Amino acid sequence: MKVGFLGPKGTFTEMAATALFPKEELIPCQTIPLSMDKVANHDLDLTVVPIENTIEGSVNITLDYLIHKQRLPIIAGVTVTIAQQFLMHPVQLEKGNQPERVLSHPHALAQCHDFLKETYPDATVEYTNSTGSAAAWLAANPAEPVACIANELAAKEYGLTVVHQNIQDYSSNRTRFLVLGRNDEQHDVCGPYKISDRTTLMITLPEDYTGALHQVLSAFAWRKLNLSKIESRPTKTGLGNYYFIIDIDQKMDDVLIPGAISELEVLGCKVELLGSYTCYSLTDLKEKTEIRA
Numbered sequence: 001m002k003v004g005f006l007g008p009k010g011t012f013t014e015m016a017a018t019a020l021f022p023k024e025e026l027i028p029c030q031t032i033p034l035s036m037d038k039v040a041n042h043d044l045d046l047t048v049v050p051i052e053n054t055i056e057g058s059v060n061i062t063l064d065y066l067i068h069k070q071r072l073p074i075i076a077g078v079t080v081t082i083a084q085q086f087l088m089h090p091v092q093l094e095k096g097n098q099p100e101r102v103l104s105h106p107h108a109l110a111q112c113h114d115f116l117k118e119t120y121p122d123a124t125v126e127y128t129n130s131t132g133s134a135a136a137w138l139a140a141n142p143a144e145p146v147a148c149i150a151n152e153l154a155a156k157e158y159g160l161t162v163v164h165q166n167i168q169d170y171s172s173n174r175t176r177f178l179v180l181g182r183n184d185e186q187h188d189v190c191g192p193y194k195i196s197d198r199t200t201l202m203i204t205l206p207e208d209y210t211g212a213l214h215q216v217l218s219a220f221a222w223r224k225l226n227l228s229k230i231e232s233r234p235t236k237t238g239l240g241n242y243y244f245i246i247d248i249d250q251k252m253d254d255v256l257i258p259g260a261i262s263e264l265e266v267l268g269c270k271v272e273l274l275g276s277y278t279c280y281s282l283t284d285l286k287e288k289t290e291i292r293a
């Protein structure tokens with residue numbers, strides 16, 4: 001089986017993909033949308049994509065591409081501890097150079113904002129497609145006084161030195177990833193620690209309907225269906241038009257969730273099922289060693 005991830009080697013997405021699919025062929029992709037296109041075109045069987053981070057919130061590119069461009073079903077979820085490291089090329093360290101620029105993925109740079117402001121206030125930041133691609137750039141440009149933010153896997157992969165460890169501004173830094181597949185195929189995911197089941201729905205409210213969101217939430221509340229996330233994103237059709245992504249803390253059943261969906265449809269809402277799946281966790285494995293003191 002071919003499983004895509006945001007490449008190159010050494011990204012957090014690769015960590016998530018390796019944990020869920022240790023025996024499968026993992027294929028690095030340049031961007032998240034490209035990995036989703038490849039699943040739709042049958043070049044890949046599955047892809048692993050970041051969806052939500054404890055510090056930075058939703059990964060909008062994933063959510064928007066999933067909703068508007070490639071509606072791939074969600075097969076599984078996995079939460080990973082995110083420990084960011086400040087890396088430099090050993091050649092630069094031998095020369096005693098300070099970094100003039102710091103490269104990384106926008107989410108990784110945002111997760112380390114306080115650290116950068118306090119420790120390297122004069123360095124400019126530059127965005128890359130992933131933490132791994134920032135590390136790969138450093139490896140290919142040893143003469144440049146540049147640092148990057150990436151993980152320990154990337155330091156090993158690209159021969160870089162960890163100058164500062166665990167530099168994220170909050171020790172509880174976690175990212176949740178989704179596994180996306182195709183409608184017509186079933187896949188076994190073998191996660192390290194199962195933590196919960198989830199059903200994700202996309203709900204579009206009828207226009208100009210007073211109290212619509214309240215009624216939507218009531219349909220879940222009186223059935224005692226626990227919601228772990230509710231998120232609004234623009235429909236992209238006009239200012240003020242939103243849809244809601246709702247995560248319910250259980251798998252699709254025969255009675256409660258179908259009942260809530262029917263009730264919402266009677267109210268004029270459009271309800272689409274994005275997936276009903278198991279969530280795994282990698283965070284318990286390294287929790288104690290990776291948290292910043």
Ligand SMILES: O=C(O)C(=O)C[C@]1(C(=O)O)C=C[C@@H](O)C=C1
Pocket residue numbers: 006010011012013014050053059082105107108129130131132175
């Ligand atoms: O650049 C990476 O290493 C990624 O896997 C992407 C990504 C993200 O999109 O948020 C994943 C986890 C971390 O939060 C930082 C970056």
